[in-house]
Amino acid sequence: MAKAALMDFDEALERYEPVLGFEVHVELNTETKMFSAAANPANEKNHSAGPNTLVAPVDMGLPGSLPVVNETAVRYSISLGLALGCSIAPSSRFARKNYFYPDLGKNYQISQYDEPIAFEGQVEVELEGGDIVTVPIERAHMEEDAGKLTHMGGATGRIQGAEYSLVDYNRAGVPLVEIVTKPIFGAEHRAPELAAAYVRAIRDIVIGLGISEARMERGNLRCDANVSLRPRAAAGEPAAPLGTRTETKNVNSMRSVERAVRHEIQRQAAILAAGGTITQETRHWHEDTGTTSPGRPKSDADDYRYFPEPDLLPVAPSAELIESLRAALPEPPAVRRRRLKADWGFADIDFQGVVNAGLLNEVEATVAAGAAPAAARKWWMSEISRIANADGVEASSLVSPGSVAELQKLVDAGTLTDKLARQVLEGVIAGEGSPQEVVDARGLAVVSDDGALIAAIDEALASQPDVLAKIRDGKVQAAGAVIGAVMKAMKGQADAARVRELILERAAG
Amino acid sequence: MSADLIRLSAADLADKIASGEVSSVEATQAHLDRIADVDGDVHAFLHVNAQALDAAQDIDRRRAAGEELGELAGVPLAIKDVLVTTDMPSTSGSKILEGFLSPYDATVVARARAAGLIPLGKTNMDEFAMGSSTEHSAYGPTHNPWDLDRIPGGSGGGSAAAVAAFEAPFALGSDTGGSIRQPAHVTGTVGMKPTYGGVSRFGAIALASSLDQVGPVSRTVLDSALLHDVIGGHDPNDATSLADAWPSFAAAAREGATGEVLTGLKVGVIRELPDSGFQAGVSASFRASLALLEAHGAEIVEVSAPHFEYGVAAYYLILPAEASSNLAKFDSVRFGLRVDVPGGTVEDVMARSREVGFGDEVKRRIILGTYALSAGYYDAYYGSAQKVRTLIQRDFDAAFAGVDVIATPSAPTTAFRLGEKVDDPLQMYLNDVTTIPVNLAGVPGISIPSGLAEEDGLPVGIQFIAPARQDARLYRVGAALETLLVDEWGGPLLDRAPALGSARSDVEGTR
Amino acid sequence: MLARIQLDDDEVERLTGQLSAIVDNIAKVSEVATPDVPATSHPIPLENVFRPDVVGQMLTTAQVLQNAPDATDDRFKVTAILGEEQ
Numbered sequence A: 001m002a003k004a005a006l007m008d009f010d011e012a013l014e015r016y017e018p019v020l021g022f023e024v025h026v027e028l029n030t031e032t033k034m035f036s037a038a039a040n041p042a043n044e045k046n047h048s049a050g051p052n053t054l055v056a057p058v059d060m061g062l063p064g065s066l067p068v069v070n071e072t073a074v075r076y077s078i079s080l081g082l083a084l085g086c087s088i089a090p091s092s093r094f095a096r097k098n099y100f101y102p103d104l105g106k107n108y109q110i111s112q113y114d115e116p117i118a119f120e121g122q123v124e125v126e127l128e129g130g131d132i133v134t135v136p137i138e139r140a141h142m143e144e145d146a147g148k149l150t151h152m153g154g155a156t157g158r159i160q161g162a163e164y165s166l167v168d169y170n171r172a173g174v175p176l177v178e179i180v181t182k183p184i185f186g187a188e189h190r191a192p193e194l195a196a197a198y199v200r201a202i203r204d205i206v207i208g209l210g211i212s213e214a215r216m217e218r219g220n221l222r223c224d225a226n227v228s229l230r231p232r233a234a235a236g237e238p239a240a241p242l243g244t245r246t247e248t249k250n251v252n253s254m255r256s257v258e259r260a261v262r263h264e265i266q267r268q269a270a271i272l273a274a275g276g277t278i279t280q281e282t283r284h285w286h287e288d289t290g291t292t293s294p295g296r297p298k299s300d301a302d303d304y305r306y307f308p309e310p311d312l313l314p315v316a317p318s319a320e321l322i323e324s325l326r327a328a329l330p331e332p333p334a335v336r337r338r339r340l341k342a343d344w345g346f347a348d349i350d351f352q353g354v355v356n357a358g359l360l361n362e363v364e365a366t367v368a369a370g371a372a373p374a375a376a377r378k379w380w381m382s383e384i385s386r387i388a389n390a391d392g393v394e395a396s397s398l399v400s401p402g403s404v405a406e407l408q409k410l411v412d413a414g415t416l417t418d419k420l421a422r423q424v425l426e427g428v429i430a431g432e433g434s435p436q437e438v439v440d441a442r443g444l445a446v447v448s449d450d451g452a453l454i455a456a457i458d459e460a461l462a463s464q465p466d467v468l469a470k471i472r473d474g475k476v477q478a479a480g481a482v483i484g485a486v487m488k489a490m491k492g493q494a495d496a497a498r499v500r501e502l503i504l505e506r507a508a509g
Numbered sequence B: 001m002s003a004d005l006i007r008l009s010a011a012d013l014a015d016k017i018a019s020g021e022v023s024s025v026e027a028t029q030a031h032l033d034r035i036a037d038v039d040g041d042v043h044a045f046l047h048v049n050a051q052a053l054d055a056a057q058d059i060d061r062r063r064a065a066g067e068e069l070g071e072l073a074g075v076p077l078a079i080k081d082v083l084v085t086t087d088m089p090s091t092s093g094s095k096i097l098e099g100f101l102s103p104y105d106a107t108v109v110a111r112a113r114a115a116g117l118i119p120l121g122k123t124n125m126d127e128f129a130m131g132s133s134t135e136h137s138a139y140g141p142t143h144n145p146w147d148l149d150r151i152p153g154g155s156g157g158g159s160a161a162a163v164a165a166f167e168a169p170f171a172l173g174s175d176t177g178g179s180i181r182q183p184a185h186v187t188g189t190v191g192m193k194p195t196y197g198g199v200s201r202f203g204a205i206a207l208a209s210s211l212d213q214v215g216p217v218s219r220t221v222l223d224s225a226l227l228h229d230v231i232g233g234h235d236p237n238d239a240t241s242l243a244d245a246w247p248s249f250a251a252a253a254r255e256g257a258t259g260e261v262l263t264g265l266k267v268g269v270i271r272e273l274p275d276s277g278f279q280a281g282v283s284a285s286f287r288a289s290l291a292l293l294e295a296h297g298a299e300i301v302e303v304s305a306p307h308f309e310y311g312v313a314a315y316y317l318i319l320p321a322e323a324s325s326n327l328a329k330f331d332s333v334r335f336g337l338r339v340d341v342p343g344g345t346v347e348d349v350m351a352r353s354r355e356v357g358f359g360d361e362v363k364r365r366i367i368l369g370t371y372a373l374s375a376g377y378y379d380a381y382y383g384s385a386q387k388v389r390t391l392i393q394r395d396f397d398a399a400f401a402g403v404d405v406i407a408t409p410s411a412p413t414t415a416f417r418l419g420e421k422v423d424d425p426l427q428m429y430l431n432d433v434t435t436i437p438v439n440l441a442g443v444p445g446i447s448i449p450s451g452l453a454e455e456d457g458l459p460v461g462i463q464f465i466a467p468a469r470q471d472a473r474l475y476r477v478g479a480a481l482e483t484l485l486v487d488e489w490g491g492p493l494l495d496r497a498p499a500l501g502s503a504r505s506d507v508e509g510t511r
Numbered sequence C: 001m002l003a004r005i006q007l008d009d010d011e012v013e014r015l016t017g018q019l020s021a022i023v024d025n026i027a028k029v030s031e032v033a034t035p036d037v038p039a040t041s042h043p044i045p046l047e048n049v050f051r052p053d054v055v056g057q058m059l060t061t062a063q064v065l066q067n068a069p070d071a072t073d074d075r076f077k078v079t080a081i082l083g084e085e086q
């Protein structure tokens, strides 16, 4: 396909004001699906399920099958609505969204239409450097996911050119909450950054609630980004009406969301500046080229013929239920971050480093287990992250915060030097047990028995009579050579300061 | 012996099986023989259960082993093909589902099996239950046992005809706008549409979800009540299923048969349904039944239901709208007919499969429903029709403030001839003028035979309607009138139906 | 078309003739459906009908596929898809 012309980003921002909007789909990690008792593939217990093994009659639209709403999914949806600052509807209902597609067992999606469970909220989104943007939320509604299509026989594995497609209905019926923002103004040149930060904020909220695994690469969290541009109004003139928007789908990492928004701003600006018009359409993000391509234009096929789902009844949560869920909400992630930064006394750059590394939970848990904040940060951000990077795994998967705190305690108590502690960490990561167990098993503790040290010192001094003489002459720095020999003899398991002290004592003796 | 067995009511047959006088295998074999004898003419069945005798044998064995079995254990049952079954194909009368085998049983079927009932087979119906004559079955029409050239009603013509032709003592049906009651009317049988939510819809292939209800079809009121007791009650697989504790409907029917329930009973008659709207013999039979009720202590009260006349119009918006969505699942991807289109896309294959697999009436209603839901028309059509439902419910509420039950003729005419109305959908739709408001309001309705029309000697039914959840009242009142009428006739109405099968051939010679 | 049924010209002609008569007839609902009348979507009003979040009976893969017009590798097989994902 022809490469779209792009306008320089800064120039685009000079001429046009970007207006954003997001639709984020969150897969809930309930035990079962939204409308059936089939096990939920978005729950970690079921990741390894084979195709079409997690299917109940309604998930594949079998004749006679009926949906029944999952109570936990409703509670999770209310909690998420509350965490988004939304009002919870005293009564909401499901509707059928009718369209034909092979991944949709019933050829309609049960969703919510004119009566969503949550509406009118806002989310505080923190940009790099700590600036806060408040994103207005239009609604959050419950719906079901579709099955999974695999396109076969084409060169690309994409839909175009495929000879045939295979359908797996495991994912059909996975509970979803779709979060829709209102138009977001004022992000300006930070619009791409805001896009990523917004998705991160939603991810932090659902992780804090424990209602989703929120792994974008698994599709637990999916973002459609709406972008439109409008010309800047001259001073004193009213703002121009909103421009035509495009909806970019298939964006499955935070970095891609950021790149896709940037690309759309540059692409649309180039079209508008050349006197063209923007087509209202969905666009597909291509990770490899960093570009979007046109999808389906809006058409008759978008007449979804919504009508109230006759197989399901209204959801009317009591005020007591809503209040009890509100009371159980965790601290909002943005508030929590502000609190931790103050408690720990970290500099901006150090704190942001922990946040960006996604290690806030780990550092917090390590501090809670008794380690000093600076020590906790040092372990996670340096040694553990280094090993994780080298092995290509998540730092959090290597070692528990409790073990890190225990390790630091051993250092604080003088049982381990920093160097020994790193060896113990390796042992812990290798699965040899707790830090203390590794110390015991490998015999790594600092030798604090003066008798053993003195014997080694006497031997070293005896073998280096010239050094002994220098020390006795007051050339104390000459002790360094003996320290080295003693440490070598002790295989590093000695406290160098104590060795030095003892050398001076013995030499004087 | 077997000729006697097939004419027994389900209740009497159950007694004989329970007492050991007759085995379930004998009872089942008698009905299979009858099916073999007459169903070539009647065509009530789309499928006869090859395992029926095995199931009967199992019941006999369990009974011999001293197992405690249900009241109806061992009695054969016919099942409308709209209900999915694991051991027999379920087609809902459509070519698009030819040979479809469900991996699960409908709740009502599972309950019937658990009660020891013996599934005899699957009965014919209008395709996806769209029709009032069973002529819209993809597998050919069912014939009315009273006159083989006439329709058995619809959509559940197969179940009604099977029962009227003594091929089964009773049957399961489904009723979206009259599909149990109107066939009962034209075949001289009993049919009950329970309160919406009283019987599970799980496993009933959906036509219009907010109107569909499964219910019993039988020759006596007690038999319907017994079957309703088996299939009814809360089902967690159907969100619209009511969690109510229901009384015994059989007890209500038995109480009604004593006749005392008529004293002081207020029976409403709808002013807006004048006799002029009905075939003369139909209204005459209706008036005679009212007189009989009155003679036994009931009070006939005129009530007003000004919105009944909008019922058919509202129904023909709601039903196609919901059906257009419910029938979207028949797309050739997961099950059902697939017609390949060389070089075509999956969209082409879907459209072609649906063109070939659906009959005219189904296409008509899907297109109508798609249109009624489409952008810009929703408020005028579907939205307005839902408002008419409210108005009809209010009519019922107002009427039931003054009466215990409402009575209407079950349908405007007796059985018409096959082919007579098949190309005139509007005329066909008017068949359900008295039954449709009952579905729209969700209240229960029963049709019981009231006699034969003078002019054509064909059966006529009377419909009783009760407030929501008062299904037991209908069994009480229905059984009371049934007892009086059978006394008056000197035997069941069906005794007057012509002979069928080999018995008929003896008289008339083979066709 | 939205109903996804292919129709030949004969069918279109026959069905549309019948349909327009039906549509004329049913348009009468608007006579009484005034704004003050609430809609009834469920004949017997209920609310909050839920299912506990407990895994129940699922179909075996063989049951899932038992009526499949075409299947391969435990999945349903369909011919090429023209439209885009929604």
Ligand SMILES: [Mg+2]
Pocket (backbone or CB within 6 Å): A023, A224
């Ligand atoms: Mg969307």
Ligand SMILES: [Zn+2]
Pocket (backbone or CB within 6 Å): A025, A143, A178
């Ligand atoms: Zn969605």
